[in-house]
Amino acid sequence: QVQLQESGPALVKPSETLSLTCTVSGYSVSSGFYWGWIRQSPGKGLEWIASINHSGSTSYNPPLKSRVVISVDSSKNQFSLKLRSVTAADTAIYYCARDSSPFDSWGQGTLVTVSS
Amino acid sequence: QSALTQPSSLSGSPGQSITISCTGTNNDVGDYDFVSWYQQHPGKAPKLVIFDVTKRPSGVSSRFSGSKSGNTASLTISGLQPEDEADYHCSSYTGSSTWVFGGGTRLTVL
Numbered sequence: 531q532v533q534l535q536e537s538g539p540a541l542v543k544p545s546e547t548l549s550l551t552c553t554v555s556g557y558s559v560s561s562g563f564y565w566g567w568i569r570q571s572p573g574k575g576l577e578w579i580a581s582i583n584h585s586g587s588t589s590y591n592p593p594l595k596s597r598v599v600i601s602v603d604s605s606k607n608q609f610s611l612k613l614r615s616v617t618a619a620d621t622a623i624y625y626c627a628r629d630s631s632p633f634d635s636w637g638q639g640t641l642v643t644v645s646s
Numbered sequence: 647q648s649a650l651t652q653p654s655s656l657s658g659s660p661g662q663s664i665t666i667s668c669t670g671t672n673n674d675v676g677d678y679d680f681v682s683w684y685q686q687h688p689g690k691a692p693k694l695v696i697f698d699v700t701k702r703p704s705g706v707s708s709r710f711s712g713s714k715s716g717n718t719a720s721l722t723i724s725g726l727q728p729e730d731e732a733d734y735h736c737s738s739y740t741g742s743s744t745w746v747f748g749g750g751t752r753l754t755v756l
Contacts, residue, residue, distance in 0.1 A: 564743065575649065575750040576684070576692065576735050581743060589743035625691060629745075632682035632737065634703065636691040 532557040534626050534637035542620075542644050548613040552626030552637060553606070560584045560604040564629035567600065567611045569622040570639075577622075581629045582609055616644045650675065650736055650748035657754040663724040666751045668736030669717060674746055676717035680739035683712060683721045686750075687732045695734075696721060723753075731755040 538550035552565070559565055566581035580590045580600040588600055594613070602609040613620060621644045627633040651669040658664040668675065668683075675681055681699045684692035694703050696712035699719060709724045719738070723730055736748040 566745075568747075575652075576737070576747040577649075578737075578745040578747060581745075587743075591744065631680060631739065632694055632697040633684075633692075634694050634697075636693075638691050 532628055532635045534628065534635060536624060536626050536637045536640040538624075538640060538642070540640070540642060542616055542642060543646050544617055544644055545615055548611070548616050548620060548624075548642055548644070550611045550624055550626075550640065550642070551608050552610070553608050554628075555607070557628070558604070559602055559607055559609060564589075564631070565602065565609045566627050566629040566633060568625045568627060568633065570625070571619075571622045576625075579611065579613075579624075618644050620644050648746070650738060650746055652734075652736060652748040652751045654749070655752045655754065657756055658723075658726045659756050660726050660728065662726050663722060664726060664753065666721045666723075666734050666736075666753070668719045668721070668738075668748050670719075670738055670746070671717055674738040674740045675714065675719050678739045678741070679714070681712065681714060681719040682737045683710075684735045684737065685730075685732045686735065692735060726755050728755050 533555045564581040564583045567579040582600045599612045623639040625639045626637045628635040683696040686692045699714045
């Protein structure tokens, strides 16, 4: 059974870069599927951020595309998210998930707060 | 790419049936049969309950069903149970490996 776990700083300063990593167990990211990041601002709905497949093909949510980079490290069975120039509006719970069209397995989520 | 439209809240009594709507456009819900629904209990990660408009993942109760007509998809929960009280989010494929979610619906079981 595939399991995903997010890791990264819980607090990021405005204008800096948010960096998160998702470690996958029970399935090899190089075996197939896309792998994605979704976030949820406090009290709000879900927002898809980006997805990447095992060969490195990427897709991004257009409003965030200019600030986001998603990458995969098959040797560590991980994929990562970088979101630059963050503001308070980027404060959210960030989830990583397996994007098998749909998102069928999710991490528990990690709260990232943007504040000085 | 605007968020899909869901009612912010709904309520029902145990044993009743409820339907949650999810309205998009002919660029997402209306153009693809890749609508999915997620159940989210407080403080928990979302859980997939319906995919490809009507399909249920293994282990999900048959009380959950999905449908679509035009630009609107729907999730129906029959025989409401207390444990169904949660937030429900719809999602649709929008082409080129991109996705859009709805704003979420809070379901209260009275």
